[in-house]
Amino acid sequence: MTRDKKVLRFAKKLVELSSENGIVTEARVSDVLAGLKKTTVRNKGLVLKTYLHYMRRAVAEQTAVVATPGALSAEALAAIESNFTKVYGRPITATTTKDESLIAGVRIRVGDDVYDASVAGRLKRFAESVN
């Protein structure tokens, strides 16, 4: 990522414009991209790359990525969504990924936060406490 402060500030402003009440929406992103097309901006490529970087982070903060070794029921996924929505005070959408290395349980990532309730994580922490 660039260290150019002007580009960083501009990209952050674009992320702000892409969100409504702190929530990134597709419609707003389309508007921002359409607006950018019309205007002449220096380092447009760099601005777009930085904007993408920040947007990935913003989307990750609105998404709970649930890693499980097996399948997860729709009810469980809905419960995760509603609980995390309460915890973070913003709408959280849950998606699932398969990770057999977890052995059992789940590992949920929301932005930078990781909630580990897996057997593999438990064993890792136990191994560290023994060493």
Place this chain on the structure above:
Amino acid sequence: MSTIVEQIEKEIASFEAGAVKSNTGKIVTIADGVAKLEGLSGVMYNEMIDFGNGVYGLALNLEEDEVGCVILGDYSKLKEGDEASTTGKLLSVPVGKGLLGRVVDAIGQPVDGKGPVDSSETYPVDQ
């Protein structure tokens, strides 16, 4: 050998199926024992950062988008993209009589080959 069994029994007795929360980030750059990390939005100044495999770092430079961290240990194992997590602990070392006569590294881990330091208490290094 009995202490190992006791330790396992203690762990089983305290077993809880609850989730453990950690705040994570990724190494963006690493050189000369200093790493720049992205993420770690909940890190504290002077907090120990866990890079895994027994390698820890110290969060010293908290910027808006990045965290500058000094690696306390063998940083040759670490590379860009590796994950790190906060520990919730300020830089602290084991203290007490068990530390007397021992040789330890910057984070209080023994380097004299005499096994773990017999200490139940840790103090922040700035105390």
